[in-house]
Amino acid sequence: MAALRPLLLLLLLLLAWSCGGEDVEVLCADSACYTLHRAESTWKNAQERCRDNGGNLAPVRSASEAARLRELLATARWAGPAWLGLALPRGHCVQPQEPLRGFSWVAGGEQGNFSEWASEPAVTCVSARCASLRLPGGWSDRACRSPLPAFLCKFSFQGMCGLLPLAGRGSVTYSTPFGVRSARLAAAPFGTLAEVRCEAAGSSAFAVCKGPLAGGGFAWHPPGPLCPVACGHLNGGCQQLCLDGPGESPRCACHPGYVLAADMASCVPEDSCHPNPCQGSCRPLPGGFECGCEPGYALAADGRGCSDVDECESGPCQHECHNVPGGYECLCPPGYRPAGPAGRQCHDVDECAQPHACPQLCINIPGSFRCTCRPGFQRQPGGDSCLDVDECLRDPCPGACRNFPGGYECLCPPGFIRDGDGHGCSPGEAIPNTISSSSIPGTTSIPWTTSIPRTPGMPTEGLGGGSDEHSADGPRLLLYYIVGSLVAILLLLAFALALVACRKRAAKREKPPAKNAADNYCWVPEQPESRGERR
Known part of the structure; x- marks a missing residue:
């Protein structure tokens, strides 16, 4: 097995070189690495390049993750925009009320409520929009097809190894599993190959970040420190004890109560963080440990617990x-x-902007809205619908009144004309739209106003037909009026004549004829007296 280790290291080295490591800025912390690639590309091409290396365009799900990306851009001295893993697919609408405005992280998982928009994204439902990060500032959206000069990737791992310890002078180049070579890593992800060039020996050595170990965590194999020197020179690079024996390379050791740290050169209190005495994170310190808490929590008074920050x-x-x-x-x-x-x-929220919020009129008020009706209508009790008000029930006209939805009109009697608003009549000559008296014997021409004013915007349907039918309403009513009057007059005359005739007939019956004395005698014509010879 020991003979296979050099072959394994050589194989890993060749694999790292075959990936064509890219000289980009990289930052590793906790269980993830973030990279800044200075290469012009569209959002889709940038995501494909991140995915080909085992990652995705970088998400920003928390304030701590945003701080890491800002640190990466500041270290790289990059002031231009860079693609993030935040996108709005075509056919999806921007949601101004949501923290991510309807966008989603390409890496999937819980979307979260953290947002850092420098400007509100354009409201759209038909075009794909993608987000970028720029310092100073925050997120901004743009068309996904437009190229940007840089993009940010994130690669997640099970764990990290610390810096590879060196006993003597030398340089370390780290080849990461995602194809990036760097000499400035503060932590190396699991599977990283470290190439060490020792100045004293003029040779190279290799180590691999392996794990998880039996006791947990990740460590370099071989553990180091590499580039060994005699323990007499700077204590062999060890923090506490340097041990060397005949035929053995110098190695580091610790005093009782302490154990070697992951770099195999430093010493930490034995089991100071295993098991974890903290509610949050634990960091070993010489002679003790230090507890930490996640963002949104504060370290309790006992120095171990974490309490939520209100x-x-x-x-x-x-x-x-x-x-x-x-x-x-x-x-x-x-x-x-x-x-x-x-x-x-x-x-x-402007509820009145929604279609069919009210049957007629809608009034938006802060936090709500109110429905109302147009003039000539009134709210239905217990509902929002509007009912027509029959103004004719109030007898507003001197003559006939005609109700229609939303208003009314007066039909003026003969000798009157309608006012301009159609709601009254005034004495005067009528409009020369009259009914001829030739159709009624013994009558004179009587003018009658028949035009009906229209309220602007009111429909004519359901108001009794068109204008021709409206113009016939006045003559028809006039004809009824004249015929009714004539019939009443004739009935009165007939009644009066009948009364007079009856009275004369009764008078004749009650008065007897006058009698004369001569009625019993016969009249003989008077003879002239004879003056003859009779004596």
């Missing part, structure tokens, strides 16, 4: 703030939507 005490939200473990959420009252950075502000 961010709502600082009043970060415009309306309501809800504290959650490790963070907080801003809530808006009904009728408002989240807006602004991280959704901390609330904007009123």
